[in-house]
Amino acid sequence: MEPVVHTLSDNTFHITGIGLFDCDVVFDCGQCFRWYKESEYWIGISGTNIARVMTIDDGIEIVCAPDALEYWMHYLDIEYDYISARDALRGDSDISTLVDISPGIRFLNQDFFECLISFIISANNNIKRIKSIIDKICKTYGTQIDGMYTFPSASILAQCTDSDLRALGAGYRADYIIETARLYTDGYDYEPLYTRDIVAARAELTFFKGVGKKVADCVLLFSLMRKDAFPVDTWIRKVMHDLYDDTTLSDSAIGQLAQERFGANAGLANQYLFHINRTNLK
DNA sequence: TTCCAGGGTCCTA
DNA sequence: TAGGACCATGGA
Numbered sequence: 001m002e003p004v005v006h007t008l009s010d011n012t013f014h015i016t017g018i019g020l021f022d023c024d025v026v027f028d029c030g031q032c033f034r035w036y037k038e039s040e041y042w043i044g045i046s047g048t049n050i051a052r053v054m055t056i057d058d059g060i061e062i063v064c065a066p067d068a069l070e071y072w073m074h075y076l077d078i079e080y081d082y083i084s085a086r087d088a089l090r091g092d093s094d095i096s097t098l099v100d101i102s103p104g105i106r107f108l109n110q111d112f113f114e115c116l117i118s119f120i121i122s123a124n125n126n127i128k129r130i131k132s133i134i135d136k137i138c139k140t141y142g143t144q145i146d147g148m149y150t151f152p153s154a155s156i157l158a159q160c161t162d163s164d165l166r167a168l169g170a171g172y173r174a175d176y177i178i179e180t181a182r183l184y185t186d187g188y189d190y191e192p193l194y195t196r197d198i199v200a201a202r203a204e205l206t207f208f209k210g211v212g213k214k215v216a217d218c219v220l221l222f223s224l225m226r227k228d229a230f231p232v233d234t235w236i237r238k239v240m241h242d243l244y245d246d247t248t249l250s251d252s253a254i255g256q257l258a259q260e261r262f263g264a265n266a267g268l269a270n271q272y273l274f275h276i277n278r279t280n281l282k
Numbered sequence: 283t284t285c286c287a288g289g290g291t292c293c294t295a
Numbered sequence: 296t297a298g299g300a301c302c303a304t305g306g307a
Contacts, residue, residue, distance in 0.1 A: 030288055119288075126287035129305065171303030176290080212290050233288040250297090274288070 003059075003078050010066060015073070016059035019083045022104020023055045029275045031222045032108055033118055033131045034138070034151075045148045046075055046111055055104070077107050077225070085227075085265050089272070092261070094243060098272040105271050108222060112190050114151040115223035120176050120210040122218070129169070136168040157181035176210025183208060193220065198228050198259075213251065227267040230258040239273045 006014040027035035027042045035044040041052040041063070051072050052063040064072055073079070086103060090096040122130050134151075141152035141160070158181040165174035193201045198220070205216035214233055220226035232240075232251040240254045241247045249257075262269040 120290090122287090123289040124287065124302080125289085125304080126306080129287080132305095166303080169304070172301090173290090173303080206290095210290065214289060218288065231288065234286080235288070278288085 012063050013069060014061050015078055018059045018078060020104035021055055021060045021106055023053055025102055025104050026106050030127050032110060033134050048145060048150055050146055050148055075109050077109050082106055085268050088265055089269055095269050095272055098276045101276055105275060109225055110223040112223045113154055113184060115219050117177055119215040119218040121173055133169045154181045154184040158185050173210060179209040193224050221267045228264050230255050230266040230270045235274050235278050239277050
């Protein structure tokens with residue numbers, strides 16, 4: 001089934017034929033930190049584009065500038081066949097029930113640099129506080145557009161001092177943000193990461209300061225469409241230890257087991273395990 | 283007061 | 296290569 005775009009007005013579109021897109025889950029499951037809900041719409045900004053998104057039958061309603069629709073189609077990962085991916089996961093006895101509990105989980109293709117910095121901030125942190133720190137950084141160093149703030153450019157963050165970012169709550173991650181921004185502005189090209197072997201892609205990202213295997217996998221999964229990535233955080237570690245009845249499994253071993261078991265759908269399996277357990281929906 | 287959070291770095295054995 | 300101390304901060 002192919003996505004179908006219905007134009008309702010000059011800035012309102014319905015996209016159908018994509019199965020369930022559960023906005024309440026997609027925008028609040030820990031993959032992004034800057035979307036908020038107002039009435040029935042979720043509102044977000046990426047680059048200089050602003051969109052309002054709402055779940056409808058078999059798809060979404062999106063309100064945005066008409067020339068930004070293609071941008072948002074990519075950002076919202078409309079072209080990916082989640083219906084087939086979910087069907088594949090239903091063949092796994094431990095995941096099948098989770099798919100039915102929350103079938104509308106999907107991924108976003110976020111801006112690479114924003115995603116990279118956001119997950120550096122996520123290290124040993126909680127989602128509420130991550131959102132707070134990113135919000136302060138955007139309000140301090142971003143540009144205001146229609147009441148919202150852009151994510152600051154790498155060149156702006158590269159000029160910050162350690163104390164600048166510590167004052168916004170970044171703590172010891174301030175230096176990681178600055179060093180990563182400086183390296184990025186030197187001319188980093190992330191395009192090869194779309195197709196590179198997952199192990200090599202992960203290793204390359206860990207070259208950035210403050211980026212380990214877990215953060216690298218988050219960036220690959222949440223901004224570069226790498227659905228074979230499997231981030232291992234504290235929640236996933238607990239779930240996998242429980243699943244395999246082995247609390248001695250290392251993070252590397254967990255990642256290896258996930259790759260072998262879920263393959264190209266490892267990321268989606270990861271998100272089901274993370275979301276269902278974190279929100280205690282079992 | 284202690285533990286914990288979508289962990290990473292650095293040092294040591 | 297593996298394990299452990301340390302790192303900021305605020306909510307539970």
